[in-house]
Amino acid sequence: MERNRFEGRIPPGLGNCRNLLSLNxxxxxxFGTIPKHVMSLSSLSIFLDLSYNFFIVAxxxxxxxxxxxxxxxxxxxxxxxxxxxxxxxxxxLEYLYLGGNxxxxxIPQSLKNLRGLEDIDLSHNxxxxxxPEFLSKLLALKHLNISxxxxxxxxxxxxxxxxxxxxxxxxxxxxxxxxxELHLSSCSSKHPKLHGKLLAxxxxxxxxxxxxxVLLLLYFFPTCSIVKNLREGVLATSSFEDWQLPIxxxxxxxxxxxxxxxxxxxxxxxxxxxxxxxxxNGVVVAVKVLNLQQEGALKSFVNECNALRDIRHRNLLxxxxxxxxxxxxxxxxKSLIFKFMCNGSLEQWLHPESDEQHQRKxxxxxxxxxxxxxxxxxLKYLHHHSQTPIVHCDLKPSNILLDxxxxxxxxxxxxxxxIFEASKNLSNTQTLSCGLKGSIGYIPLGNFSTx
Numbered sequence: 001m002e003r004n005r006f007e008g009r010i011p012p013g014l015g016n017c018r019n020l021l022s023l024n025x026x027x028x029x030x031f032g033t034i035p036k037h038v039m040s041l042s043s044l045s046i047f048l049d050l051s052y053n054f055f056i057v058a059x060x061x062x063x064x065x066x067x068x069x070x071x072x073x074x075x076x077x078x079x080x081x082x083x084x085x086x087x088x089x090x091x092x093l094e095y096l097y098l099g100g101n102x103x104x105x106x107i108p109q110s111l112k113n114l115r116g117l118e119d120i121d122l123s124h125n126x127x128x129x130x131x132p133e134f135l136s137k138l139l140a141l142k143h144l145n146i147s148x149x150x151x152x153x154x155x156x157x158x159x160x161x162x163x164x165x166x167x168x169x170x171x172x173x174x175x176x177x178x179x180x181e182l183h184l185s186s187c188s189s190k191h192p193k194l195h196g197k198l199l200a201x202x203x204x205x206x207x208x209x210x211x212x213x214v215l216l217l218l219y220f221f222p223t224c225s226i227v228k229n230l231r232e233g234v235l236a237t238s239s240f241e242d243w244q245l246p247i248x249x250x251x252x253x254x255x256x257x258x259x260x261x262x263x264x265x266x267x268x269x270x271x272x273x274x275x276x277x278x279x280x281n282g283v284v285v286a287v288k289v290l291n292l293q294q295e296g297a298l299k300s301f302v303n304e305c306n307a308l309r310d311i312r313h314r315n316l317l318x319x320x321x322x323x324x325x326x327x328x329x330x331x332x333x334k335s336l337i338f339k340f341m342c343n344g345s346l347e348q349w350l351h352p353e354s355d356e357q358h359q360r361k362x363x364x365x366x367x368x369x370x371x372x373x374x375x376x377x378x379l380k381y382l383h384h385h386s387q388t389p390i391v392h393c394d395l396k397p398s399n400i401l402l403d404x405x406x407x408x409x410x411x412x413x414x415x416x417x418x419i420f421e422a423s424k425n426l427s428n429t430q431t432l433s434c435g436l437k438g439s440i441g442y443i444p445l446g447n448f449s450t451x
Contacts, residue, residue: 001024001025002027002049003026003028005028006025006029006030007031008031009033010025012038014037015035015038020044022045023038023044024049026051026073027052029366030050030053031053031055032055033055033056034050034060034074039062039065039066041065042066042067042068044069047072047073048072049073050073050074051073051074052075052077053077055074055077055079056077058079059081059083059084059098059103060084061086063084063090064086066090067090069092070092070094071095071097072090072095072096074097075097075101075121076100078102078314081103082108083103083127086110087110087111088108088113088114089113090114091114093114093117095118096121097119097121098122099122099124099125100123100125101125102314104125105129106129106132107135111132112132112138114138116140117138118141118143119141120141120144123146123168124147124148124149125148125149127150128150129153130153130154131151131153131155131175135156135160135161137158138159139159142166143166144160144168146167146169148171150172151174152174152175153174153175153176155177155182155184156178164179164182169182247278247321248323248325249326251278252335252337254279255276255277255285255287263276266345266398268398268412270290270297271288271290271291271294271297272291273286273289275340284342285320285337285340286337286340286341287335287336289333289335301334301336303413304336304412307390308413310387311390313381315374315377315408315409317338317409322334323335323337341409342403343401343403344401345399345400346408347396347398347400350363350397351397370406371400371408374409375400375408379395392410394412399411
């Protein structure tokens with residue numbers, strides 16, 4: 001049933017097909033979670049292909065019931081969480097494709113039991129730590145793709161890793177060593193046992209290390225923007241690792257060619273956005289510079305910082321750092337640095353100007369649907385799953401950015417409003433309204449109740 005236009009969820013009743021040998025629902029518009037009943041079909045022995053859909057959340061632990069399955073393809077969905085250890089009980093697997101998702105954590109050691117694996121694709125995920133040694137001992141393995149992850153440490157040189165043409169490890173910047181054909185930098189000379197002890201220490205006392213690091217920044221780099229805001233409680237984030245070292249005004253000046261008009265990619269009520277290339281690492285960023293002469297700009301900056309410190313979602317525009325300093329003339333300078341979205345805003349695609357490159361492109365119906373779904377995911381998260389429910393108040397096409405895969409990311413949280421829970425001692429329900437702030441045509445006019 002692949003390559004149709006099926007939509008909605010997989011009916012759990014499919015799990016009653018106890019004699020089913022293979023199932024292919026790939027390249028459709030199915031979404032939601034993968035039913036546990038389907039993952040419990042131990043009769044599946046040829047293949048299970050659910051690739052190129054929109055399945056979300058974690059892969060069910062029941063996948064371990066597929067003990068006779070030869071091929072499992074769940075690539076290019078929106079699965080997240082860790083790869084379940086129960087996958088190691090699928091001892092008949094020869095082909096495992098989990099690429100193009102958001103799996104995180106490590107490759108589970110239980111996969112060493114899959115002696116018959118010939119092809120593994122774990123690319124385009126968020127997997128980290130060292131490459132497991134057992135992968136070099138899988139004698140049947142002919143191809144391994146772990147590109148576009150966050151692996152670190154030394155690449156093995158035995159087994160499949162001895163053949164550079166059989167592995168793909170691109171865009172794992174922390175890897176080193178391996179065979180010469182990989183052209184990786186040499187690893188520092190550390191004894192393996194010592195390295196293992198250091199790794200254990202990093203697992204045992206991560207919070208202590210982070211605390212010491214923040215304290216050092218607070219005392220020795222008082223002019224750094226992110227430290228200043230940490231003191232004020234503006235940028236305290238539950239995911240400190242997402243915030244890089246502070247970026248200075250001088251570095252932003254250099255990266256944007258002195259905020260040249262040629263680098264200007266957009267402007268709004270409270271400032272302008274410039275494209276920049278950070279000189280320290282060559283990362284392409286979008287620099288939002290606040291016009292502090294504009295009434296409300298400073299409040300917008302603080303609002304956006306407050307909002308971004310507590311929220312994290314794959315469809316939110318990812319912030320890299322902030323800069324709160326003075327410019328070369330001694331004036332206050334405040335900016336936010338975001339990940340650059342190479343396909344611009346949804347506004348540019350829906351209403352291109354005569355000189356824009358997007359005029360030659362059209363959004364297909366499926367792309368439009370996917371963008372709408374991406375934005376809906378963000379709104380559901382902000383309204384129901386963030387620590388304090390948030391109303392965006394200015395959700396419009398120009399605030400929806402598209403990455404290289406045309407995945408939508410919502411930005412500009414300068415006008416957000418929080419909905420606080422009513423006290424149990426109060427008889428009246430507390431409400432909060434966005435008022436008339438925002439762009440005409442996109443202002444949420446209703447009151448938001450805590451009921």
